[in-house]
Amino acid sequence: MVEVSGHLLRGPVFLAGETLQCEINFHHPGLLSAESGDGNSGNKIRLAWASVQIICQCTVSESRVILPRGPLPSTVDVSTTGCDTSFVPNKGERGLTVLSTKPKILFCDLSLQPRQTKTFRYEDCIPTDSPPSYRGQAVKYSYKIIIGTQRFQQPTKLLRIPFRVLVLYGLNDLSVYNEGEEVAPSNPFLRPKQKENAVLDIATQVMATVTARKSPHSYNITNSHGRVAKLLLFKQAFKLGDDIVGVFEFKEGNVPCVQYSVTLQSEEQISEECRHKLGQGSAITSFVKHQEMCLHVDETHMAIPIPLTASPGFITDIVCLRWRLHFEFVTLSDPGKKSDVVNKIGDDFTSWRGPANINVETMVWDLPIKIFPANPLHVSGVTLIKSGASMKV
Known part of the structure; x- marks a missing residue:
């Protein structure tokens, strides 16, 4: 028996374009029992080969999505009997393989x-045009490192290590961000110095720039009776983990607002050529909701945190994910009617007694926003994905 274990050195979250590093160990735990039937001379164990590869599987809901390439391969299709001794990374996986890197051989004929x-280091770059990790109502993208190995005269076994990929569009050509650097004389006998993680450094700068607070955006919220409120939103582009902060001003409105709520929602829209039905709508998912009573309130604010476990906005050939703020305002349907009772208590105090019944109406409003990825090191701290796995061969 050989224990095979793999561990992601930096955690289970990466940006597309980064180099993934995984440490893989092959350990012989001790003497084998006589009943094991190993067949090797002495207590030595021989492994025929080991190979590593990155794959991304796309799984769709067949009631909502039709892939133009044909039906999805089933588990039986990719796990045929003729592949028992071959390295088939998607063996036993459901869905369609949308990304598959070139397999790298760790060794051939290893004796333990x-x-x-024996420890091996696997490194590979995640392509910048990869789809992001996503678990939606109709579409799912999932990434895994597949480690395949085989003992002589035994079938191949696969070790799967899942990880998460975030995509920041615009990082295809890093030379655009390095134009300001001084050009040093080159030496043909020396290897060029490269930053340890240039992609992550540049991506962090880009995300900080596009989500920086600029001039606030002002919105006048009105209905058929008049002005309800004014909303000040300090920015419209955010990172995962940011707080969406806004201020409501009701003092200048002539339509009393009884209550308002703000919900952070994602909108999953399937492309037209992949929809199961022509009139199929988008799938809405709600995350965080802020609700507050605001009658007789001049000013109030909202603060909605964006979960680090959420998926930033993206678009692929199959699905498009957008983000929005969903507002609901409950206003008086007859603003001019005075149904409350105000009693004066002395010169400085008054008591107010609200009405037992009021006639209200609800208005809704959707405000699109943009959500970008965050630093993968921060996202790794809250993810539930384990950075390692093991198996016995």
């Missing part, structure tokens, strides 16, 4: 003595 461990 009892209590011996």
Whole structure:
């Protein structure tokens, strides 16, 4: 028996374009029992080969999505009996393989003595045009590192390590962001110095720039009776983990607002050529909701946190994910009617007694916003994905 384990050195979250590093260990735990039927001379164990590859599987809801390439391959299709000794990374996986990197061979014909461990380092770059990790109502994109190995005269076994990929569009050509650097004389006998993680450094700067607070945006909220409120939103582009902060001003409105609510929602829209039905609508998912009573309130604010576990906006050939703020305002349907009772208590105090019944109407408004990825090191701290896995061969 050989224990095979893999561990992602930096955590389970990466940006598309980064280099993924995984440490893979092959350990012989000790003496094998006589009943194991190993067949090797002594207690030495021989492994025929080991290979590593990154794949991305796309799984769709067949009641909502039709892929133009044909039906999705089932588990039986990719796990045929003729592949028992071959490296088939999507063996046993459901869905369609939309990304598959070139497999890298770790070794051929490896011998392990009892209590011996061999360690290998696997590195590969995640393509910048990869789809992001996403778990929606109709579409799911999932990434895994597949480690395949085989003992002599035994079938291949696969070790799967899941991880998450965030996509920041515009990082295809990093030379655009390096134009301001001084050009140093080149030496043909020296390897060019490269930053340890240039992609992450540049992506962090880009995300900080596009989500920086600029001039506030002002919105006048009105209905058929007049002006309800004024909303000040300090920015419309955010990162995962940011707080969406806004201020409501009701003092200048002539339509009393009894209550308002703001909900952070994602909109999952399937492309027209992949829709199961022509009139199929978008799938709405609500995340965080802020609700407040605001009758006789001059000014109030909202603060809605964006979960780090959410998926930033993206678009692929199959699905498009957008974000929005969904507002609901409950206003008086007859603003001119005085149904409340105000009693004066002395010169400085008054008591107010609200009406038992009031006639209200609800108005809704959707405000599109943009949500970008966050630093993958921060996202790794809250993810539930484990950065390692192990199996026995």
